[in-house]
Amino acid sequence: MESRILQLIAALRASGVRVSLAESAEAFSAVDLMGIQDREHFRLSLRATLIKDAKDIPTFDKLFPLFFGSGQPPLMGGNLSDDLTPEEAQMLADALRQFTESLRQRMERLMNGEQLSRSELEALGQFVGLNQIDNLEYQNWMAQRMMRALDFPEVREALKELMEQLAQMGMNRERIEQIREMIQQNMQGMQDQINKFAGERIAENLSERPRSENIDSLMNRPFHALSDADKKLLQHEVQRLAAALRTRIALRQKRSKSGQLDPKATIRASLKYHGVPMEIRHRDRVRKPRIVVICDISTSMRFCSELMLSFLYALQGQVRKTYAFAFIDHLESISEDFNGANADEAITSVLWRMPSGHYNTDLGCSLQNFNDDFMDTLNGQTTLLIVGDGRNNYNDPRTDIFSVMSRRAARTIWLNPEPPYLWHGDSDMPKYAPLCNDVLKAGNLSELVSAVDQLLSA
C-alpha cells in the first residue's frame, strides 16, 4: 500500500503537481489516522494533504482511481452457454461455423463472458507500445489500439452478421435480442477492462519517469530551441516564478522607517497619546514603476514576448500601470486583451488579429504608430521596455522617434534574445542600443527572470 501511495505521489509530480516531502509525510500520517477501509475517506485524506490548489484537483481525481482502483472486475453480462436450450446452442454453433477460426474464437469468448487475463493484457500492451507512453492524454488512443489489435471492429461486424444468421435460421426474436444484449455487455466489460489497464499502466509509467531535472535545463535553454511541450512546461513555471518574484519585490517595497514625514498619519497616530506625536509616521516610499512595454510578436520573437507579458501581468500588483503594445508590421495596443485573460489566451487573440507574415517585421513603422497615437503614455515615471530582436528587414529604423521616446521615459530597457556579437545583417540593434539605458539579454527563461527582477528593482 505504501509503495502504491508513493507511486501516486510520483505520478502527481510527473504531471506537474508540486508535492513537497513534508506533504507526502503528512499524507501518510493522515492515512494512518483514517485507515484505508473506507475508500472515500482514504481518497479525501490523500487529497487534503497532497493537493493544495484547486486546479490540481482534476489531475488527482484522474490519477487516484488508476492507482487505487475500485478492485471490482468490470461488469460482465454473464455466460451465454448457460441458458441456451440444446436446439438453440446447436443453431448458434451452426451459425458460427461460417466465420474464420480466429473470429469464431473471439466471438465465443465474448459470449462466454470470459475476461482477458493479466498476461494477455500485458502482451497486448507490449504489442501496441503501451510501455513507452507516459501521458494520460493518450489513454483512450492506446485503449483503442489495443481493441483494434483484438479485431474489435471485425468482431462487431461478425456479430451483426451472426444475429442476422440466427434470425434467418428461425430463432426467436426475443431470444436474439437477449443474446445481443448479453454480448454487448460483455464487450463493454472487456472495453472497460482494457481502458482501465491502459490507464493504470500509463500512470505507472508516469510515476517511474525520472524526476524532471528538465525544468532547470529548460530554464537555460534558448527560446528558439524549445519544443511545444517544453513551452507548455515553461508557461506553467512562469506562474510560479512570478509568485516568487512578487513576494521578493513586495518585501523590497516594505514600509520605510525614514524619509519624508507624513503629517496626516502622524497626527492621526498622536490622537492616542493626547495629541503628543509619539509615533512619527513616514510616507511610504513605494516606487511602483509604470511600464510601457512594446513587444515584437513576429514568429521568431513570439514566445519570448509571451513569457514577458505573462510575467508583467502576473506582477500586476507590483507595478502601477502597464500599457502593452504589440507589433509586427504595425503597432497596436493590446492592454485590453489582457484584462482577466491569461497571457497565453490573450496572445492567441492578439495574433488572430495581427497575423504574422513573411519577413514583414517593421519596427520603424510601428514606432511611427506609437508616436502618432500613444506618445502620452510615456512620462517621467515610465519605464519603457522593448522586447525584440531589433531585426528590421532593412526598413527605416526611425531612431529619431526612438530617441524622443527614450528621452521622455525615465528609463529605457531593451530585452534582446541575441547577444551583441550577433547584431549584424538586418539587425538595427547597434543603432538602438546607444539610446537605451540598458540592453539586457533574454535568450532563455532564467535570463528573462533576472531581467524582470532588475526591471522592477530600481
Add this chain to the structure above:
Amino acid sequence: MNNPFESTKSVKSSLNSQNYIASEEISTIVYLSQKLGKPLLAEGPAGVGKTELAKAIAGATGRELIRLQCYEGLDESKALYEWEYSKQLLYTQLLRDKLNDTLGKAESLAEAADKLAGEEDVFFSNRFLLQRPLLKAILCDQPTVLLIDEIDRADAEFEAFLLEILSDFQVSVPELGTLTAKHIPFVVLTSNNTRELSEALKRRCLYLFINYPTIDEELAVVRLKVPDLNPKLARQAVEFVQKLRAGDMRKSPSISETLDWANALVALNAKNLDKDTLEDTLSVLLKHEADLQKAKRQMFAPPSSPRHRPDEFGRFSGN
C-alpha cells in the same frame, strides 16, 4: 474538550446541529485537520459558506471563535499585539507620587535610573499588552477556534509572518520573551483565491476546496435555514439558481444570496415563481445590471419553449 470530534460521523452530526450541512468531504477533512493539529485552508468562490464553516465548528465544539479579518496593509500590530501606550502613560501619571517615593530616596542620578530600571517590568507586562486576535487565540485559557478570514487579501509579508504562528503556535514579544500556546487553537484559513498563496503557507495546511453545492445539498440548506418556504417553491428556486450559475454571469449567485432570495420569497408571500415575482426579486440574486438583463432574457424570452401556463406549473421544475 480537547478532542471534541470522535469520528467523521460526529463531525457531520455536530455541524448539522449548528445548522451547517457538511458534505462527506467537508466533515472528513475537518476531522483530519483536528486530528493532525493542522490548520485548515478552505478555498472556493465567495459565499459558499467558508466563514460559516468556522463558525459552525466553533459552535459545535463549544469553543470561542476568534476572527481575524485580513485586508491589504494588515500588519503585526493589528493582528498580533500592540503596547497600550495611552494606558502606560496614564499609569505613569497616576503613579507619580509612588514613583517619587521610590526614586526620591536615591542618592545619585545613576541610582535612581537603576531603581527605575528595576521597576520596568511593571510597565512592560501583560497588563499593558493589547492582545490582537492572533495573540488572543494563543494565550486564551480555553481552546479556541481561530478564523483567519480572506487571507488572500493580506500582503505577502503578512503571510510569511503567519508561518511562525501556524507551525509552532508561539509568538516572540521582545520585552516579554516567547509566548507559547496553552492550547493549540483550531485554525481555519479562508481564501477567495484572488491571488495565489505562497507554497510555504499551503504546505502547512490541509486543503479543502468548497465549491457551489449540488441541487440537493443546496435545497437541504434552504430547507434548513428558511423553513417557512414551501418545499415545492424551494425546489424551484434552487433549480433556478443552479441554472443561473451554469450560465455565464459576471457574479454567480452564492448560497447566501439564495438564502436571501428564499427569505424574500417568504416575505413577499410568493406562491410560485411567476414572471412578476421574478421581476421583483431577481435583484436580490444578481448584483450586476448586465447579469440581470441577461437572466431576464434567458428566462422570459426563450423562443423555443412556450410560456408555462399556471396549471402546468408543477412541471416547470422537471424539464
